[in-house]
Amino acid sequence: MNIPIQKFKEKVISEDFITEADFDILSAEANRMGHSIADVLVSRGIISQKYLDDLLVSHLGTERADFASIQIDKNILQLLSEDLAKEKRAIVFAKDDDGVFSVAMEDPSNLATIEFLEQSLGGSIKPFLALGEDLNKGFALYGKKLSKDFQQIIEENIKASLHTGKKDEEAATEVPIVAIVDNIISYAFSVHSSDIHFEIFDDEILIRYRIDGVLQEIAKIPKQVHAAIVARVKLLSQLKIDEHYKPQDGRFRYQIVGSDNVLDIRVSVLPTYYGEKVEMRLLTASQRPLSLKELGMLEDTVELVKESIKKSYGMVLICGPTGSGKTTTLYSILNILNKPQVNIVTIEDPIEYDVKFINQTQINPVAGITFANGLRSILRQDPNIIMVGEVRDRETADISIQAALTGHLVLSSLHTNDAPTTVPRLVDMGVAPFLVAAVVNIVLAQRLVRSICLNCIYSMKPTKEMIDIVEDQLKELGVQERTKMPKLVYEGKGCVACGGDGYKGRIGIFEALDITKEARKVIISKDFSLANLKTVAKDQGMKSMFEDGLRKVEKGMTTLEEVLRVIRE
Secondary structure, rough: OOHHHHHHHHHHHHHOOOHHHHHHHHHHHHHHHHHOOHHHHHHHOOOHHHHHHHHHHHHHHOOOOOOOOOOOHHHOOOOOOOOHHHHHOEEEEOOOOOOOEEEEEEOOOOHHHHHHHHHHHHEEEEEEEEEOOOHHHHHHHHHHHHHHHHHHHHHHHHHHHHHOOOOOHOOOOOHHHHHHHHHHHHHHHHOEEEEEEEEEEEOOEEEEEOOOOOOOOOEEEEHHHHHHHHHHHHHHOOOOOOOOOOOOEEEEOOOOOOOOOOOEEEEEEEEEEEEEEEEEEEEEEEOOOOOHHHHHOHHHHHHHHHHHOOOOOEEEEEEOOOOOOHHHHHHHHHHHHOOOOOOOOEEEEEOOOOOOOEEEEOOOOHHEHHHHHHHHHHHHHOOEEEOOOOOOOHHHHHHHHHHHOOEEEEEEEEEOOOOOOOOHHHHHHOHHHHHHHHEEEEEEEEEEEEEEEOOOOEEEHHHHHHHHHHHHHHHOOOOOOOOOOOOOOEEOOOOOOOOOOOEEEEEEEEEEEEEEHHHHHHHHHOOOOOOHHHHHHHOOOOOOOHHHHHHHHHHHOOOOOHHHHHHHO
16 A cells, blocks of 8 residues: 555544544554555455545546556557566556657556666656556456467477376476466466366366356367376375375465466366366465455345354354355455454365464364364364354264354354255254254355456346346245336446456355344244245345345346356356
């Protein structure tokens, strides 16, 4: 942050975002965590990123390079290589008649960077301020060249590796195979992929990336290099190279070549009919936890969650299928709770984010550490807050319930389709209904939808087909009286910044079941039924995921097509 801390403090206090005492407390917490106070205020939802951006523009007195409205000259852009642009966090986007270059910079007050750029470009520059996604929109223009470079490098290294004639274990350390794996990981990071899939078939290897939740085919490479590539990944993950018939899980830390970015990569190797399939989950190391609003929660949902975690005991459960963002939500809640006055201990499989001042334990069945016995050990560590990665069985459920009953706040996740279904799921695990009613504070179900690209968003009136689909869905949920079809819906046209998809990034749609007195009565009643619980939840104002998604369609955050896609999956 380029604003002097004292001036920033005076500004947010004068505008009643926070009191001076609370600012000082959070400032001490920020120093303790190694974050900036601005990041902490944003992640806690006290100020928005837009407010911080506007404050920065006002303080620096520099024009903003808003690439949603400013055209980038692609020929001028190429005068600065992509590596240098990313290293210096700068985009050259125009040149005037006097030969002065317009440059969007993350820090336009950095005189050393300005001098370096003037020497590199051979002329004077006029610095502009680049905020938020501005630089990423500029970097996206390098994408097509990057894609060509990626394909060319992969092809050249495949040819080289096919001529070495070395064994798989030896080839795994040779330059061509190392370069292939490095480039596949680096390219995945550059296009914001969350997962890399190496899939082996009878005649080729298919490489696919999951980008914004959707799998995309990236390349096909000869089957002959499959064994060497798998050996390379196993070597990095410290897995058994000579084991080909059992599933293996591992992880490694990877620094992107020519960058300060570090990834934590979780690896899964699975034997299939034609050979071993490799899946790699990419996680940004030391990533700032997102605030609840940044996850996509609207104000009413945020307030429900915050009220439920103010209690010093009970359970907060996050539900949804694999890949629905449950772990990210759990870490965002932990970030709010992570204070010097509390002892937070987690048991996870795997540890996805390394969080300072939280004691994180990795499941290790070989060493005898399971969710159940790990949780027993955690209870002897004098915790205030416990995070259990997932409640998978009765034993883990029983110990988690007992922990919540005895003065601990327990956060965990479950695989259920919606929030109310969590209750019968716990009962099926063997937890008594009266215990479920006694300890559960809130159940939050979620899915991830793609966000509309703000660079090419446009509005339109809903079609008759859209209206009919929404009305049918609302009728099925029994909420047609309180929820209506938006008068306008939004979509993305597709542009360079979003790769032509019309989408950029993802947010959650949520369903929050607050376990009130009325809900507890239904849970412990002898004639309990899921339908009765859903009726009570609806009557007390719980919005279904579809309704929450519809609110986000109305606000231009996502499309109706996206909401329907994830609700129906």
